[in-house]
Amino acid sequence: AQTVTQSQPEMSVQEAETVTLSCTYDTSENNYYLFWYKQPPSRQMILVIRQEAYKQQNATENRFSVNFQKAAKSFSLKISDSQLGDTAMYFCAFMNLDFGNEKLTFGTGTRLTIIP
Amino acid sequence: EPEVTQTPSHQVTQMGQEVILRCVPISNHLYFYWYRQILGQKVEFLVSFYNNEISEKSEIFDDQFSVERPDGSNFTLKIRSTKLEDSAMYFCASKFQGSYNEQFFGPGTRLTVL
Numbered sequence: 001a002q003t004v005t006q007s008q009p010e011m012s013v014q015e016a017e018t019v020t021l022s023c024t025y026d027t028s029e030n031n032y033y034l035f036w037y038k039q040p041p042s043r044q045m046i047l048v049i050r051q052e053a054y055k056q057q058n059a060t061e062n063r064f065s066v067n068f069q070k071a072a073k074s075f076s077l078k079i080s081d082s083q084l085g086d087t088a089m090y091f092c093a094f095m096n097l098d099f100g101n102e103k104l105t106f107g108t109g110t111r112l113t114i115i116p
Numbered sequence: 117e118p119e120v121t122q123t124p125s126h127q128v129t130q131m132g133q134e135v136i137l138r139c140v141p142i143s144n145h146l147y148f149y150w151y152r153q154i155l156g157q158k159v160e161f162l163v164s165f166y167n168n169e170i171s172e173k174s175e176i177f178d179d180q181f182s183v184e185r186p187d188g189s190n191f192t193l194k195i196r197s198t199k200l201e202d203s204a205m206y207f208c209a210s211k212f213q214g215s216y217n218e219q220f221f222g223p224g225t226r227l228t229v230l
Binding site: 043 | 147149158205211219221223224
């Protein structure tokens with residue numbers, strides 16, 4: 001079974017600064033996807049960024065980027081130029097490539113607060 | 117933009133009662149999921165559904181739970197006899213096909229069991 005660990009329950013950062021959220025995972029599989037989901041106070045789960053394990057290049061989406069270290073099983077999220085709207089819970093998630101039946105395994109989340 | 121919808125947004129029920137949580141996935145999606153999030157805890161997988169049958173279920177998804185796609189548009193989660201510990205946020209998600217496609221989540225139903 002896969003496990004996902006987020007060791008930072010809470011973080012805060014000043015607006016416009018850069019923040020990095022940590023995530024480690026454990027799996028014996030070789031083909032998988034990793035995700036970061038954002039959950040604002042509205043509780044809606046929103047996909048932030050996705051990384052395919054077979055890709056060496058780190059994924060980026062505008063101000064969001066990841067540092068994917070496959071050998072270390074580490075998948076951190078960097079938010080640059082943080083904005084007040086980034087305040088939310090952030091969940092790291094793992095998905096094994098079991099075609100059609102892929103379920104997401106989530107970490108416990110990091111509550112991020114952007115301070116004006 | 118298409119989205120997953122869930123009703124009701126909040127359901128309050130008495131312990132032992134049956135509840136049905138409803139979801140309308142995105143219309144051309146083929147894979148459907150239910151997840152649960154107990155307040156303050158992580159999101160947990162309950163069940164996946166494809167081609168009118170359960171693909172996988174977690175240990176949480178015991179005999180008290182069932183899922184159904186009764187009419188080709190709705191996707192329901194039924195809890196037959198609710199327990200206090202069933203109080204949680206329940207998220208429905210759907211996916212088109214292929215591993216690279218993301219799961220789109222609905223806004224969730226908050227279930228409160230008294």
